[in-house]
Amino acid sequence: MEKLVLPIEMILFQFIFLLVAIALEARVLYRKLRISRQTSVEYAMSMNLLAAGVGWSSFFAFQDFLPQALKTQLLSYIFFDRPIGSLPTEWHTTIVSVGVVIFFGTFLIKLIGLQLIEFALENTLFQATLSPKESRKRPGLINRHDPVVVRQQPNPALAVLLANAYSYSAILLLLLLRFLQFNAFTFSL
Numbered sequence: 001m002e003k004l005v006l007p008i009e010m011i012l013f014q015f016i017f018l019l020v021a022i023a024l025e026a027r028v029l030y031r032k033l034r035i036s037r038q039t040s041v042e043y044a045m046s047m048n049l050l051a052a053g054v055g056w057s058s059f060f061a062f063q064d065f066l067p068q069a070l071k072t073q074l075l076s077y078i079f080f081d082r083p084i085g086s087l088p089t090e091w092h093t094t095i096v097s098v099g100v101v102i103f104f105g106t107f108l109i110k111l112i113g114l115q116l117i118e119f120a121l122e123n124t125l126f127q128a129t130l131s132p133k134e135s136r137k138r139p140g141l142i143n144r145h146d147p148v149v150v151r152q153q154p155n156p157a158l159a160v161l162l163a164n165a166y167s168y169s170a171i172l173l174l175l176l177l178r179f180l181q182f183n184a185f186t187f188s189l
Contacts, residue, residue, distance in 0.1 A: 007079050014052065020174065021048050021167035028166055032159035044163070046117055047110040054109050055102070107164045114156055
């Protein structure tokens with residue numbers, strides 16, 4: 001009979017990271033895309049669940065192609081929250097490089113997810129709106145001529161990039177705090 005091993009700690013941290021990312025990204029989407037709070041939370045939740053699903057699916061698909069040493073280290077970190085032994089120095093560059101690739105990959109997945117949501121709902125998020133400066137002006141003697149209407153179009157790519165950067169920064173801070181707490185605990189033993 002085979003035993004089932006579940007990485008409960010990793011599942012809980014993924015849940016916490018999703019909550020943090022959804023909250024931060026919803027705030028950015030609300031501000032940058034000028035949509036309602038409820039809509040921004042729904043968009044952020046959909047984009048993050050899509051990105052997490054694609055990320056874990058890719059991980060399980062590609063982990064078979066990794067070298068055995070890297071695969072062992074990765075699975076040890078996921079299941080036991082620490083690598084086996086010390087990591088070679090060349091792996092630090094690899095980890096940072098993979099992190100950058102994952103950041104931009106997640107950005108693309110979230111941007112595609114936002115476009116899919118907009119297409120499925122047939123919303124008009126990407127339509128131009130009047131500039132708040134132009135809508136508040138009152139006609140006076142100086143502004144008697146026909147004012148040029150400035151249209152500001154929300155930039156969804158920039159909004160998703162900023163949202164992704166904020167959530168990744170917060171998650172990195174949480175991981176750093178977790179690392180410091182874990183190392184402080186092992187040093188005290």
